[in-house]
Amino acid sequence: MAVQDHDAPPPPAPLKPSTSERLRPVLISAISTGVVVAAVVLLVRSSEQWPAVQRQFFNWQVMKDSFPKVRSGFWLNMRIWVIAEIVILAVSLAFAVMRSLTGPIFAPLRFFSVLFIDIFRGVPGLLLVLLLGFGLPALQLPGFPKSALFWGTVALVISYSAYTAEVYRAGMTSVHDGQRAAAKALGLNQFQTLRYAVIPQAIRNVMPALLNGAVSLQKDVALLSVIGIRDAVREAQIIKDRTFNYSSFMVAAILFLIASIPLARFTDWYSARDAERRLQQTR
Amino acid sequence: MTVPRLQVKSLTKYYGQTLVLHSIDLDIAEHEVVCLIGASGSGKSTMLRCAGRLVEYDHGQILLDGVDIASEEMPEAELRRRVGIVFQSYNLFPTMTVLDNVTLAPRKVHKTDRAVAESRARELLELLEMDEFADAYPDRLSGGQQQRVAIVRAMATNPDVLLLDEVTAALDPELIGGVLKVISDLKASGMTMMIVTHEMGFAKEVADRVCFLDEGRIVEEAPPAELFSDPKEPRTQQFLQRIIEAGRL
Numbered sequence: 001m002a003v004q005d006h007d008a009p010p011p012p013a014p015l016k017p018s019t020s021e022r023l024r025p026v027l028i029s030a031i032s033t034g035v036v037v038a039a040v041v042l043l044v045r046s047s048e049q050w051p052a053v054q055r056q057f058f059n060w061q062v063m064k065d066s067f068p069k070v071r072s073g074f075w076l077n078m079r080i081w082v083i084a085e086i087v088i089l090a091v092s093l094a095f096a097v098m099r100s101l102t103g104p105i106f107a108p109l110r111f112f113s114v115l116f117i118d119i120f121r122g123v124p125g126l127l128l129v130l131l132l133g134f135g136l137p138a139l140q141l142p143g144f145p146k147s148a149l150f151w152g153t154v155a156l157v158i159s160y161s162a163y164t165a166e167v168y169r170a171g172m173t174s175v176h177d178g179q180r181a182a183a184k185a186l187g188l189n190q191f192q193t194l195r196y197a198v199i200p201q202a203i204r205n206v207m208p209a210l211l212n213g214a215v216s217l218q219k220d221v222a223l224l225s226v227i228g229i230r231d232a233v234r235e236a237q238i239i240k241d242r243t244f245n246y247s248s249f250m251v252a253a254i255l256f257l258i259a260s261i262p263l264a265r266f267t268d269w270y271s272a273r274d275a276e277r278r279l280q281q282t283r
Numbered sequence: 284m285t286v287p288r289l290q291v292k293s294l295t296k297y298y299g300q301t302l303v304l305h306s307i308d309l310d311i312a313e314h315e316v317v318c319l320i321g322a323s324g325s326g327k328s329t330m331l332r333c334a335g336r337l338v339e340y341d342h343g344q345i346l347l348d349g350v351d352i353a354s355e356e357m358p359e360a361e362l363r364r365r366v367g368i369v370f371q372s373y374n375l376f377p378t379m380t381v382l383d384n385v386t387l388a389p390r391k392v393h394k395t396d397r398a399v400a401e402s403r404a405r406e407l408l409e410l411l412e413m414d415e416f417a418d419a420y421p422d423r424l425s426g427g428q429q430q431r432v433a434i435v436r437a438m439a440t441n442p443d444v445l446l447l448d449e450v451t452a453a454l455d456p457e458l459i460g461g462v463l464k465v466i467s468d469l470k471a472s473g474m475t476m477m478i479v480t481h482e483m484g485f486a487k488e489v490a491d492r493v494c495f496l497d498e499g500r501i502v503e504e505a506p507p508a509e510l511f512s513d514p515k516e517p518r519t520q521q522f523l524q525r526i527i528e529a530g531r532l
């Protein structure tokens with residue numbers, strides 16, 4: 001509400017720092033970071049072991065030579081990651097919903113969901129990848145795919161779905177009871193209540209946790225290298241076995257690192273926006 | 284003799300071993316407004332929730348135009364269309380716009396055409412001076428505005444009865460008046476209402492009858508002029524005395 005008051009002192013002039021004033025903090029942080037980094041680099045490089053370390057891990061020639069192979073392996077990682085993540089988000093939501101259904105007719109679904117989640121949250125993902133990735137193709141089941149890539153991806157999906165279902169469930173529990181009362185008062189049935197009231201809010205509440213899961217899966221796709229899938233890690237290992245040099249692993253590591261940055265920044269951005277929204281709500 | 288619009292017959296409700304409603308009887312005629320008052324924990328919300336079939340009860344009946352709301356003759360969808368409920372905490376769906384909140388039940392439960400549902404929603408929003416917020420999300424609105432949207436949402440199916448549970452209790456003092464005005468207008472338009480409220484001045488003004496609840500029983504029931512100025516029961520007198528001392532009457 002604008003209040004007219006001619007005796008009031010004028011409002012403060014808008015803050016408009018000069019260019020040099022605005023640059024000063026940037027300059028200070030840049031310089032101090034630079035000094036620290038330079039000190040660490042100097043210290044590391046002046047140590048007696050440095051040349052050996054550099055030869056084993058940062059051999060430029062090996063890195064350059066291994067890059068095409070490792071990169072094409074990494075492209076496979078990314079494709080598996082995207083496909084698996086999409087399936088995980090859907091499958092785990094289905095399990096969370098099944099677990100939340102009330103009424104005796106849904107008892108079998110509830111039971112199945114609890115069993116699935118309990119079992120596969122408790123088994124290490126690596127073990128599951130070995131079991132399905134080696135075990136199932138060996139069985140030669142008629143009508144089932146025989147590729148290790150397929151079953152390894154299934155193992156990741158199962159392992160992550162059990163975990164993600166619990167993330168969704170926490171989100172659904174955190175939805176205020178009043179929302180369900182309102183849905184009931186409006187006449188929405190159990191599924192409509194989930195579809196229109198509970199699930200959209202649950203997803204919003206657990207978005208940061210879902211994003212963290214996606215970041216984590218991006219790295220865990222590398223588990224498939226143990227069943228012979230020629231992903232970035234596997235390709236790097238093949239090169240290492242030939243050259244007796246770890247630089248190819250460093251190439252893979254750098255690729256994973258670079259790929260993780262956008263999602264991590266997005267998670268930060270989303271969380272900040274989310275915090276702002278929650279603050280708005282409590283006005 | 285005409286059948287009351289809403290009839291509560293020896294309603295009894297336990298929460299576990301605790302008796303919360305003790306054989307309650309109450310008739311509300313068409314166009315009548317009944318206010319429920321009483322101390323916190325006396326069972327007002329529970330009674331309203333039973334009447335709106337949000338919770339199950341142990342004994343007794345609730346009749347809407349003579350039909351038991353828990354019987355086969357009253358399909359769930361019909362009950363939901365004919366009874367609107369508004370809550371203290373508004374409970375709008377935060378991931379939906381105001382318009383979607385209002386049209387959700389007509390469209391998804393009662394299969395009304397989107398265009399029809401939206402035009403009715405816009406009419407109602409305009410009536411409550413909320414039409415400019417049709418496309419806003421609830422968390423952009425003040426509490427008073429959200430509560431007005433919640434009232435519109437409850438009215439979207441053209442109900443016969445509105446049940447209101449302390450709809451101003453969560454509002455900042457300066458926002459209460461606007462919402463109370465809306466309810467007075469509803470009364471003027473002939474809406475049948477059961478209102479749980481702590482606003483004694485408002486109850487005095489809007490109610491045809493006031494019921495004082497204490498420990499799950501209706502202790503006293505009278506027109507507001509009578510109940511507030513000349514309460515018969517000692518427990519009503521005590522309650523009103525406390526309210527007066529708190530400066531709220």
Ligand SMILES: Nc1ncnc2c1ncn2[C@@H]1O[C@H](COP(=O)(O)OP(=O)(O)O)[C@@H](O)[C@H]1O
Nearest residue numbers: 298299303321322323324325326327328329330
């Ligand atoms: N969901 C519930 N579970 C158990 N007890 C409840 C529940 N809701 C209300 N009660 C109890 O029932 C009694 C009446 O509550 P309520 O109807 O909310 O009172 P009021 O609205 O008059 O404040 C209180 O003693 C309260 O503790």
Ligand SMILES: [Mg+2]
Nearest residue numbers: 327328329449
């Ligand atoms: Mg209450």
